Amino acid sequence: MKPPPNDIRPLEQRPGIVWAALLTPQGKYLADFFVVRTVDGRLLLDISTPLAADTLRRLTLYRLRADVQITPVALHVLRGLGAPSAGALADPRHPALGWRAWSETPGRDPTIDWDRIRVENLIPDSGVELIPDDSFILEHGFERxxxxxxxxxxxxxxxxxxxxKHKTDLRKGLIGVAVDGVAPVGTEITSEDDKPAGTLFTQSGGFGIAYLRHDRANGILKAGPARVRIV
Structure with a gap:
């Protein structure tokens, strides 16, 4: 049987990449990261810089007596679409996200609009849609x-x-929206009858990612001066 994409056991034997998260005991998001076995055999934790120090502290506590060393390294993440660079691995979240590689020198393709790609494919980002001690991963598409x-x-x-997953219906979640107007990331969304409905996050090209209550995700919504509708 083929292992699921979130199974890290194959990384013991061959290069690969898994996207995962660290949660609180209450099931709330703390950090997301990629567990990577590079083509040259290194085992890396690819994590957003603002989340790295606290995650390292927590993982060191969870290590207990295991013979494992977790050490910060000064590597840069390279991302791209199309033909991958040497040592690159496909981003496991979605094909539209291309590939990731790791290098001692920085590099960035300024022609790629990653926010647009995330909006089109409803992909949350740490520090934006994914909020430590607040977000629930199933409401933010981690299973998909x-x-x-x-x-x-x-x-x-x-x-x-x-x-x-098994006992409740999700009452909230990420939903793609069209945005007519300008509203900062984090603007509250209200329903037609002015009830709180959610929050507007990443936007690109007149569309955005919203975190909404499903029972109020209908009709014309408002995010500050902007009008929002489900797409």
């Missing part, structure tokens, strides 16, 4: 984006995550 495995053993936050 191969960021959770319901067949693995125990992990911190598993009980709440599994209950949200």
């Amino acid at each position: 984006l191969h960021g959770v495995d319901f067949r693995k053993g125990c992990y911190v936050g598993q009980e709440v995550t599994a209950r949200m």
